[in-house]
Amino acid sequence: MIGIKQIAEEAGVSKTTVSFVLNGRHKHGLCISEPVAARVLATAKRLGYVRNELVQAVVKGRSHVIAIIAHFSEICMPIVTGYSDEAAAHGYSIRLISMNGDLEAALMKAVAARVDAVVALGIPVEFRTPAMEKFIRYGIPIFGLEAETHLLFFDQTHAARLASEHLALLGHRKIYCCHEDSEVQDLRLEGYRAAMREHGLEESIIHTAHLDVDELLATGADAVFCSADHIALKIMHDLYLRRMFVPETLSVVGFGNTAAGKQASPALTTVNEPYYETGVLSCRSLLHRLETGKELELQPLSSELIVRESTAVNTKYNRHEAGEKKPK
Amino acid sequence: MIGIKQIAEEAGVSKTTVSFVLNGRHKHGLCISEPVAARVLATAKRLGYVRNELVQAVVKGRSHVIAIIAHFSEICMPIVTGYSDEAAAHGYSIRLISMNGDLEAALMKAVAARVDAVVALGIPVEFRTPAMEKFIRYGIPIFGLEAETHLLFFDQTHAARLASEHLALLGHRKIYCCHEDSEVQDLRLEGYRAAMREHGLEESIIHTAHLDVDELLATGADAVFCSADHIALKIMHDLYLRRMFVPETLSVVGFGNTAAGKQASPALTTVNEPYYETGVLSCRSLLHRLETGKELELQPLSSELIVRESTAVNTKYNRHEAGEKKPK
DNA sequence: TTGAAAGCGCTAACAC
DNA sequence: GTGTTAGCGCTTTCAA
Numbered sequence: 001m002i003g004i005k006q007i008a009e010e011a012g013v014s015k016t017t018v019s020f021v022l023n024g025r026h027k028h029g030l031c032i033s034e035p036v037a038a039r040v041l042a043t044a045k046r047l048g049y050v051r052n053e054l055v056q057a058v059v060k061g062r063s064h065v066i067a068i069i070a071h072f073s074e075i076c077m078p079i080v081t082g083y084s085d086e087a088a089a090h091g092y093s094i095r096l097i098s099m100n101g102d103l104e105a106a107l108m109k110a111v112a113a114r115v116d117a118v119v120a121l122g123i124p125v126e127f128r129t130p131a132m133e134k135f136i137r138y139g140i141p142i143f144g145l146e147a148e149t150h151l152l153f154f155d156q157t158h159a160a161r162l163a164s165e166h167l168a169l170l171g172h173r174k175i176y177c178c179h180e181d182s183e184v185q186d187l188r189l190e191g192y193r194a195a196m197r198e199h200g201l202e203e204s205i206i207h208t209a210h211l212d213v214d215e216l217l218a219t220g221a222d223a224v225f226c227s228a229d230h231i232a233l234k235i236m237h238d239l240y241l242r243r244m245f246v247p248e249t250l251s252v253v254g255f256g257n258t259a260a261g262k263q264a265s266p267a268l269t270t271v272n273e274p275y276y277e278t279g280v281l282s283c284r285s286l287l288h289r290l291e292t293g294k295e296l297e298l299q300p301l302s303s304e305l306i307v308r309e310s311t312a313v314n315t316k317y318n319r320h321e322a323g324e325k326k327p328k
Numbered sequence: 329m330i331g332i333k334q335i336a337e338e339a340g341v342s343k344t345t346v347s348f349v350l351n352g353r354h355k356h357g358l359c360i361s362e363p364v365a366a367r368v369l370a371t372a373k374r375l376g377y378v379r380n381e382l383v384q385a386v387v388k389g390r391s392h393v394i395a396i397i398a399h400f401s402e403i404c405m406p407i408v409t410g411y412s413d414e415a416a417a418h419g420y421s422i423r424l425i426s427m428n429g430d431l432e433a434a435l436m437k438a439v440a441a442r443v444d445a446v447v448a449l450g451i452p453v454e455f456r457t458p459a460m461e462k463f464i465r466y467g468i469p470i471f472g473l474e475a476e477t478h479l480l481f482f483d484q485t486h487a488a489r490l491a492s493e494h495l496a497l498l499g500h501r502k503i504y505c506c507h508e509d510s511e512v513q514d515l516r517l518e519g520y521r522a523a524m525r526e527h528g529l530e531e532s533i534i535h536t537a538h539l540d541v542d543e544l545l546a547t548g549a550d551a552v553f554c555s556a557d558h559i560a561l562k563i564m565h566d567l568y569l570r571r572m573f574v575p576e577t578l579s580v581v582g583f584g585n586t587a588a589g590k591q592a593s594p595a596l597t598t599v600n601e602p603y604y605e606t607g608v609l610s611c612r613s614l615l616h617r618l619e620t621g622k623e624l625e626l627q628p629l630s631s632e633l634i635v636r637e638s639t640a641v642n643t644k645y646n647r648h649e650a651g652e653k654k655p656k
Numbered sequence: 657t658t659g660a661a662a663g664c665g666c667t668a669a670c671a672c
Numbered sequence: 673g674t675g676t677t678a679g680c681g682c683t684t685t686c687a688a
Binding site for chain 1: 376378379380381382385386393402403404409410412413416421423424425428437439440442465467470485504562564568569573585587588590591592594601
Binding site: 003004015016019020023050052054055056058059060325 | 673681682683684
C-alpha cells in the first residue's frame with residue numbers, strides 16, 4: 001500500500017508538502033508553488049495513492065463514521081438505506097452494529113470504533129436508559145432513543161386522516177378502524193378520529209384482538225380503515241375464506257404501502273409510509289447537528305394516498321342520504 | 329477519552345505492561361505478575377477505558393471491518409443482516425458503502441477505509457470487470473462478484489424441484505412452469521424440469537411475458553409452479569379479477585417465501601429462500617478464508633416446502649389414471 | 657514557499 | 673517480569 005512518504009520521495013519533496021497538496025491547502029492558503037503541487041498530484045495519481053482514513057481519523061479525532069445499532073430486520077432496511085445514501089453524500093459512512101440483546105455491548109463497540117455518532121433504531125424502551133448512563137460520558141452523541149425516525153419525520157396522523165377520509169368521500173358511513181397496540185398506531189388512530197369528526201361520522205374502533213369478520217359484517221360496516229397493511233390483509237383473507245369479495249362486501253384501506261399490499265388480491269388501497277426518505281431526513285438532521293451544532297428545522301414528510309382495488313364507491317345509501325360532503 | 333497512558337500512570341507501570349495485560353498476554357505467555365495484572369485491569373475498568381480500534385487497525389494493518397458494496401434495496405437486507413450477525417460473532421463489523429452507479433468510487437472508499445475485505449452484492453455484470461482491474465492491486469480480497477451468495481450457498485434447483493414435486497404428488501398432471509429471465513430463475517426452471525421428468529409428466533413452460541390466464545386455463549392446466557412468489561401472486565390476482573378461486577381453479581406454488589405470499593389470499597404455498605442464512609454462511613466462508621487462507625467447505629442450504637392454501641389435491645382425474653406415483 | 661520534528665494512541669522488538 | 677524505544681501513516685506547529 002503506497003503512502004505519503006513514497007510520494008514525497010518520488011516527487012523529491014517532503015511529507016509535509018505532499019500532505020498540504022493532497023489536502024488542497026495550495027488552493028486556499030496558497031503556500032505551495034504551482035509546479036510542485038502539480039508534480040505531487042501527478043505522482044500521487046501515478047502511484048495509485050489512496051488516503052488512509054483510519055490514520056486521519058486517529059489524528060483528527062473524527063472518523064466520519066456513524067454507527068447504526070439495531071436488531072436488523074426487514075423493516076429497518078429502507079431506513080438504513082436512507083441513512084447510508086445521505087451519509088455518503090456528506091462523506092460519511094455507516095457502520096452496522098447488530099444488537100442482539102445487549103445494548104451496552106453494542107454501545108461499547110461504537111466507542112471502540114470511535115464513531116462520530118450513533119443512532120439506535122427500534123430499541124425497546126426497557127433497554128434505553130440503563131445502558132445510556134455509562135455511555136454518555138464518552139461524549140458520543142446518540143440519536144433515535146427518544147423517538148423513532150418514522151415518528152419524528154413523518155406525519156402519521158395526517159396520513160391516517162387521508163386514508164380514512166378517502167373512505168368517507170366514497171360515501172361510506174359506517175367506517176371502522178381496526179388497530180393494534182403501538183405507539184405509532186395510536187397516532188394513526190388519532191388521524192382516523194379526526195377524519196370521522198370532520199365528516200360527521202361516528203367512530204367505530206375495534207382492536208385486532210377482538211376482530212371477527214362475521215360480527216363486523218353483522219354490524220353493517222361499510223368500510224374499514226386498518227392502521228397497518230397487514231391488518232387489512234388479514235381481513236381480506238378472512239373474507240376470501242368466506243368467498244366474499246372486496247370491495248363489494250367491504251371497502252378496505254391499509255396503512256404503510258407494503259409490498260404485500262401491492263401484490264394482494266385485490267390490490268390494497270393504502271397510504272405510503274416513506275421509510276427511506278425518513279432515513280434520509282433523519283441522517284441529514286443528525287449530520288447537521290454534528291457539524292454545525294445547530295438543530296436543522298425540517299417539516300415532517302406527508303403521505304400520499306394510493307388508491308388501488310380494495311375500495312369503491314358506496315352504493316348502499318342514496319345520494320341525498322349519503323352526504324353533506326359528497327363523494328368526489 | 330481515556331487511554332493506555334493514563335492507566336499506566338494511575339497503576340504506576342509502563343504503557344507496555346498495560347498493553348500486554350489488556351491483550352491477555354499475561355495468560356498466554358505469562359510474562360506479567362498476577363498482582364500487577366489485576367491492578368492494571370482494575371484501574372482500566374475504573375477509568376472506563378475502551379480500546380481505540382482505529383489505532384489498533386493502523387498499527388496491525390487489520391481493521392476487522394468488512395465492507396458491503398451494494399445498491400441497498402429491500403431484498404438485500406436479510407443478507408446484510410446475516411453478514412452483520414456472523415461478522416459480529418467473529419469480532420468483525422460491517423461497513424455499508426452505497427453504490428449508486430460508480431463501482432470504482434465505491435471500491436476506492438473501501439480502500440480508503442482499509443477494510444479487510446469487500447463483498448459486492450448484486451452488482452450488474454457490466455460494472456464488474458472494468459473497475460476491478462485497478463482494485464486488485466490494493467490487495468483487498470473481494471467477494472461476491474463471480475456469483476451471488478444465494479446462488480452459492482443455496483440449492484435453488486433442489487428447492488424448485490421440491491415445489492414442483494409437491495404439485496405432482498397432489499395428483500396434478502398438467503403442471504405449468506411460469507418464469508422470467510434471470511440467472512436464478514434458470515436454475516429453478518431446471519428443478520421444475522427434473523421434477524417433471526421424475527414423475528413422467530410433460531413440461532409446459534411459459535414466460536411471464538407471454539402469460540395470459542385465460543389461455544392458460546384453456547389449455548387445461550391443473551397447476552402452475554412459479555419461479556418467484558410475485559409471479560404466483562400475479563396469477564392469483566388475475567384469477568381474482570375473474571372471480572375465480574384458488575386452489576379450486578388452479579393450484580399455485582411460488583418460490584421465495586416472501587411476506588407478500590404469506591399474507592396473500594389465499595396464502596401462498598411456496599418454498600423458502602433463506603437469505604439470512606445465506607448471508608451468514610457467506611460471511612463465515614469469507615472470514616474463514618481471510619483468517620486461515622483456506623477455503624471452508626460447506627454444503628449449500630436446502631429448502632423446505634411451505635404448504636399453505638394455494639394448493640390442493642387434484643380431483644379431476646380418478647386415482648387410477650392419476651398415478652404411477654400416488655398422492656401422499 | 658518548504659521542511660524538520662513532534663505527536664495521535666497503540667504495538668512489539670529488544671533490552672534490563 | 674517490566675520498561676525503553678522505535679515505529680504505524682498522517683497532520684500540524686514552528687522554524688528556515
